[in-house]
Amino acid sequence: MSSRRGSRVYNCVVVVICIALFIRLSVIFCWTPYCKSVLQSTLSNDHSSNMSSLRVVSSKLAAQIDQELMGPKIGFTLQQLMELAGLSVAEAVQREFPPAATRKGVLIVAGPGNNGGDGLVCARHLKLFGYDPVVYYPKRSSRTEFYGQLVKQLDFFNVPVLSETENWTQYLNPDRTLCVVDAIFGFSFKPPMREPFAEIIKRLHAVQESVPIVAVDIPTGWDVDAGPVEKPHLTPKVFVSLTAPKPCTNHIDPAKTVHYVGGRFIPQEFAQQHGFEQFDYKGVNQILKL
Numbered sequence: 001m002s003s004r005r006g007s008r009v010y011n012c013v014v015v016v017i018c019i020a021l022f023i024r025l026s027v028i029f030c031w032t033p034y035c036k037s038v039l040q041s042t043l044s045n046d047h048s049s050n051m052s053s054l055r056v057v058s059s060k061l062a063a064q065i066d067q068e069l070m071g072p073k074i075g076f077t078l079q080q081l082m083e084l085a086g087l088s089v090a091e092a093v094q095r096e097f098p099p100a101a102t103r104k105g106v107l108i109v110a111g112p113g114n115n116g117g118d119g120l121v122c123a124r125h126l127k128l129f130g131y132d133p134v135v136y137y138p139k140r141s142s143r144t145e146f147y148g149q150l151v152k153q154l155d156f157f158n159v160p161v162l163s164e165t166e167n168w169t170q171y172l173n174p175d176r177t178l179c180v181v182d183a184i185f186g187f188s189f190k191p192p193m194r195e196p197f198a199e200i201i202k203r204l205h206a207v208q209e210s211v212p213i214v215a216v217d218i219p220t221g222w223d224v225d226a227g228p229v230e231k232p233h234l235t236p237k238v239f240v241s242l243t244a245p246k247p248c249t250n251h252i253d254p255a256k257t258v259h260y261v262g263g264r265f266i267p268q269e270f271a272q273q274h275g276f277e278q279f280d281y282k283g284v285n286q287i288l289k290l
């Protein structure tokens, strides 16, 4: 009788130990990483807390904001805004693609307008951050003398600036290039795409899985309001909205694209007055992940 009781007690103890072991292992292998990720996302000093209620700025309002920022009352210069815009894109590159010993190339493709200007500024900051940037600048607009000064600064920093006929596609190589900064067109793109940009977009599109794209303000070929309108359209890995997101950001697939806001030059009251997001940038960050 007592031996039967003894073996029943023994079996119960074994079962209890097995259950305890199973719980312990499941905590280690499943629960801990989940907690870590939940903790990270809540503690990360980088997420804006109101992701779902993100309000965008229409292209009309974006233009009005520009006017005001660079108007007599506020007095920003385009150079100042471009410098902060380019710096924020460089910070997003550093955040998403830290330079490695073997791979630190970044290709910046710059267009003829201010979006291109952002790219030239971004290239200079990337050099200072320890990257090997190369700029492909096929159409140099003489529209603004300032662009020429930005190119002079890149020469001073030994950053190659390739002209239209130079071999830029050699840099579309994932073994040396971490990402491509798309600074071709921003919110003033008007389809259909004219050459040489249509060919450039085809090339970028063909390699975007292996050489990810960082879009400056608006992915080139997207409409600022309607989103991707031209085929093939670029799907950036990183999307840096400048000043505030435009309606095209509603077409972002969060599974494919990380979305930041940059261009930290708007006081919260101004954002409130104009009815758009007052981004809660953290510390000295020039970008905020949305």
Ligand SMILES: NC(=O)C1=CN([C@@H]2O[C@H](COP(=O)(O)OP(=O)(O)OC[C@H]3O[C@@H](n4cnc5c(N)ncnc54)[C@H](OP(=O)(O)O)[C@@H]3O)[C@@H](O)[C@H]2O)[C@@H](O)CC1
Pocket (backbone or CB within 6 Å): 066, 081, 082, 085, 111, 112, 113, 114, 115, 116, 117, 118, 141, 184, 185, 186, 187, 188, 189, 190, 191, 192, 193, 194, 195, 197, 216, 217, 218, 242, 243, 263
């Ligand atoms: N506002 C701000 O707060 C700030 C704005 N900033 C930046 O400015 C960007 C807007 O700049 P943007 O207005 O210069 O226009 P952008 O998009 O660079 O392109 C214009 C050029 O593209 C050309 N082009 C157009 N369509 C074309 C086509 N289908 N095929 C070929 N070419 C075409 C057009 O040529 P055009 O038609 O005039 O001959 C013109 O030369 C904005 O997105 C942001 O990144 C920051 O710098 C600082 C803060």
Ligand SMILES: [K+]
Pocket (backbone or CB within 6 Å): 115, 182, 183, 184, 185, 186, 215, 216, 217, 218, 219, 220
């Ligand atoms: K762009």
